[in-house]
Amino acid sequence: MKKIIIANWKMNPASEKEAERLARQIDGEIPRGVEVVIAPPFPFLSPLNQVMKKAKLGAQDVFWENPSAGGGAYTGEVSSSQLKSLGVKYVIVGHSERRALGETENQVNKKVIAVLTAGLKVILCVGEPPAVRRRGLAAAKRFVKQQLSKNLYGIKSYLLNTNRLIVTYEPIWAISSVSGGKSDTPEDAVRMIQFIKRVLKARVKPEAGILYGGSVDAKNAEGFLKHDEIGGALVGGASLKQLEFRKIVRIASKF
Numbered sequence: 042m043k044k045i046i047i048a049n050w051k052m053n054p055a056s057e058k059e060a061e062r063l064a065r066q067i068d069g070e071i072p073r074g075v076e077v078v079i080a081p082p083f084p085f086l087s088p089l090n091q092v093m094k095k096a097k098l099g100a101q102d103v104f105w106e107n108p109s110a111g112g113g114a115y116t117g118e119v120s121s122s123q124l125k126s127l128g129v130k131y132v133i134v135g136h137s138e139r140r141a142l143g144e145t146e147n148q149v150n151k152k153v154i155a156v157l158t159a160g161l162k163v164i165l166c167v168g169e170p171p172a173v174r175r176r177g178l179a180a181a182k183r184f185v186k187q188q189l190s191k192n193l194y195g196i197k198s199y200l201l202n203t204n205r206l207i208v209t210y211e212p213i214w215a216i217s218s219v220s221g222g223k224s225d226t227p228e229d230a231v232r233m234i235q236f237i238k239r240v241l242k243a244r245v246k247p248e249a250g251i252l253y254g255g256s257v258d259a260k261n262a263e264g265f266l267k268h269d270e271i272g273g274a275l276v277g278g279a280s281l282k283q284l285e286f287r288k289i290v291r292i293a294s295k296f
């Protein structure tokens with residue numbers, strides 16, 4: 042299976058012009074054998090769709106309601122069908138930075154359903170905070186298992202078994218803005234990913250792809266991506282540096 046490398050630009054860059062330039066640079070050099078997704082801020086989705094030929098378009102969030110015409114009284118929100126109409130193929134849901142702003146497990150659950158129902162791929166982010174990890178890997182596993190069970194609660198098997206659910210293990214303590222660039226070890230990430238696969242096995246067929254996120258950069262990417270269990274990476278800070286990101290993409294294309 043092709044590795045998936047997702048650029049989560051978060052609230053960057055500052056202007057549409059810069060976003061287009063960065064997207065062109067990344068898109069211009071995507072080798073075969075790797076899937077690259079760029080997830081810019083909402084206002085840049087449409088312009089990027091015009092400039093990208095190989096990279097797929099991703100959104101960083103979505104609203105759970107998907108009302109029919111005239112029913113969209115949700116100021117500031119964006120629906121899955123609106124995203125789809127802009128060419129979006131992947132939607133990140135449950136990123137820890139959104140959860141930190143108050144997003145609940147139940148809201149994440151509703152968003153996952155909305156994305157799958159719209160026929161888009163969902164990148165569901167799970168991962169434990171620093172305080173949980175300090176209690177050890179077993180505590181982290183319990184935390185992640187609970188997140189998965191709440192976030193996938195009640196989802197019908199015809200939606201789950203579509204090959205459109207991609208889970209990303211992104212431990213909060215390893216995200217560069219929290220950790221200062223210190224990632225998880227590939228060995229522990231693999232252990233957690235094997236655990237997530239076991240948790241999902243009964244419900245998701247064929248197997249969901251599981252990615253790793255948290256301070257992935259050009260230096261450590263190979264250590265993660267060489268493992269068959271790790272289906273790719275969700276990259277934050279390093280995805281804004283075109284040379285560094287292109288290097289990660291090249292590394293991913295080798296496996």
Ligand code: 13P
Nearest residue numbers: 049216217255256277278
């Ligand atoms: P960093 O790669 O900057 O640690 O960010 C990870 C992340 O939050 C991607 O979603």
